[in-house]
Amino acid sequence: MTIQWQAEAIWEAVSPQWPSFSVEILPEIDSTNSELMRRARAGQHDPVLLVAERQTAGRGRLGRDWKSDLQGDGGTLTFSLGVPLVPADWSGLSLAVGLAVVESLHPDLRLKWPNDVWLGQRKLAGILIETASVGDTRYAVIGIGINIAPRDATDLRTPPAALQELWPEATAPAVLARVALPLAQAVQQFVVQGFAPLRQAFHARDLLYGQTVVCSDGVTGTGRGVDASGALLVHTDQGLLKINSAEVSVRPAPPATVP
Ligand code: BTN
Numbered sequence: 001m002t003i004q005w006q007a008e009a010i011w012e013a014v015s016p017q018w019p020s021f022s023v024e025i026l027p028e029i030d031s032t033n034s035e036l037m038r039r040a041r042a043g044q045h046d047p048v049l050l051v052a053e054r055q056t057a058g059r060g061r062l063g064r065d066w067k068s069d070l071q072g073d074g075g076t077l078t079f080s081l082g083v084p085l086v087p088a089d090w091s092g093l094s095l096a097v098g099l100a101v102v103e104s105l106h107p108d109l110r111l112k113w114p115n116d117v118w119l120g121q122r123k124l125a126g127i128l129i130e131t132a133s134v135g136d137t138r139y140a141v142i143g144i145g146i147n148i149a150p151r152d153a154t155d156l157r158t159p160p161a162a163l164q165e166l167w168p169e170a171t172a173p174a175v176l177a178r179v180a181l182p183l184a185q186a187v188q189q190f191v192v193q194g195f196a197p198l199r200q201a202f203h204a205r206d207l208l209y210g211q212t213v214v215c216s217d218g219v220t221g222t223g224r225g226v227d228a229s230g231a232l233l234v235h236t237d238q239g240l241l242k243i244n245s246a247e248v249s250v251r252p253a254p255p256a257t258v259p
Contacts, residue, residue: 003025003053003172003173004173005025005051005173005176006173006176006177007023007024007025007051008023009177010023010049010176010177010180010181011023013180013181014049014180014181014184017184017185017188018047018083018184020046020047021046021047021048021049021184022046022047022048022049023048023049023051024048024049024050024051025051025053026050026051026052026053027052027053027054028052028053028054028055028056029050029052029054029055029056030055030056030057031052031055031056031057031058031059031066031143032050032051032052032055032078032079032080032143033059033080033128033130033141033143034057034059035050035080036048036050036080036082036139036141037130037132037141039082040082040132040134040139040141041132045084045134045139046084047081047082047083047084048081048082048083049079049080049081049180050079050080050081050082051077051078051079051176052078052079053172055068055078058078058145059128059143060126060128060145061126061127061128066078066126066128066145068145068147068151075147075148075149075151075172076145076146076147076148076149076151076172077144077145077146077148077172077175077176078143078144078145078146079143079144079176080141080142080143080144081141081142081144081183081184081187082139082140082141082142083139083140083142083187084134084137084138084139084140085131085137085138085139085140085187085191086137086138086191087190087191087194088194089194089195089229091194091195091229091230091231091244092190092194092195092196092198092226092229092230093129093140093187093190093195094114094115094127094129094230095111095113095114095115095195095198095202095226095230096186096187096189096190096195096198096230097115097127097129097142097144097183097186097187098111098114098115098116098117098127099111099186099198099201099202099205100179100182100183100185100186100187101117101125101127101144101146101179101183102117102205103182103201103205104178104179104182104183105163105166105167105175105178105179106163106166106167108166109124109166109205110205110206110207111202111205111206111207112207112208113206113207113208113223113226113232113243114230114232115127115129117146118161118207119161119165119166120161122159122160122161123160123161124146124147124160124161124162124163125144125145125146125147126144126145127142127143127144128143129141129142129143130143140187142183142187144179144183146163146172146175146179147160147161147162147163148162148163148164148170148171148172148175149162149164150162150164150165163175194229195228195229195230196228196229199225199226199227199228202225202226202230203225203226206223206225206226208223208232209223209224209225210222210223211223213232213234215234215243217245219234219236219241219243220236221234221235221236221237221241222234222235222236223235224240227242229244231243231244232244
C-alpha cells in the first residue's frame with residue numbers, strides 16, 4: 001500500500017523560514033534519529049524532516065528501544081527534524097517540542113515531564129533529542145514517535161494510548177501535516193526566546209502538577225510545575241527541589257495500600 005504523504009505542502013509551509021529545508025520520506029530505515037546523526041557527522045547540516053514508514057531499530061530515551069508495530073500502514077508516525085541550532089540556552093528544548101506536539105494535536109493530551117505525551121494514564125508519544133557538534137554550533141535531531149492506531153502490546157506493563165482514541169480518522173500523514181509547521185515554528189521561537197515564555201502553556205498540559213511523583217534518585221514529593229528553564233519542581237519534606245537531570249524518571253507514586 002502506498003502511503004500518501006503531504007510532503008510538498010509541508011515543504012511549502014516550512015521552507016520560507018528555512019530556505020534549505022527539505023522533506024524526505026523513506027520506506028524503511030533503522031532509525032530516523034540514527035540516520036540524521038550519521039548524516040550530521042558526515043557533514044550534512046541542512047534542515048530536514050525525515051520520515052520513516054518503518055523503523056527497524058527505533059530508539060527511545062535512556063537507551064531504550066522504541067518499538068512500533070503496524071508501521072507500514074500508518075499505525076505509527078516516526079520522524080525526525082534535523083536542524084542546525086544556536087540557542088542561547090538549550091534547557092527546555094524538549095519541553096518546547098512536546099508542547100508543540102500536544103498543542104497541535106488535541107486539547108486532552110498532557111505532557112509528562114520532561115517530554116512524554118500522555119493520554120490519561122497511558123503514553124501516546126515519545127520524543128528523543130540528540131545533538132552533534134558542527135564547528136562552533138550544534139545540529140539538533142528531534143525524533144518523535146506517535147502511536148496513531150491502537151496496537152497490541154501485551155509485552156508492555158501499560159498498553160500505549162493511540163491518537164485514534166481522540167481523533168478516529170487520524171492517519172500518519174494527516175498527523176504529520178498537522179504537527180510539522182507548529183514544530184518548526186516552536187523550534188525557531190525557542191532559539192530566540194528560550195523556554196521561559198512557554199512556562200504557563202506547559203503548566204496547562206502538565207500531567208504531574210499536584211500529583212505525587214517518585215524520581216529515580218529517590219526524591220518523592222508533589223509535582224509543582226516547572227521553572228523558567230524547564231526544570232521540574234517537586235515539593236518535598238525538604239522544601240521545593242529542582243529536578244534537572246534527564247536521567248531522572250518521574251512517575252506517579254503507586255496508590256497507598258489500604259489495610
Ligand atoms: C522515548 O519516549 O523514549 C522517545 C521515543 C522516540 C522515538 C522516535 S521515533 C522517530 C525517532 N527515531 C528514533 O529512533 N527514535 C525517535
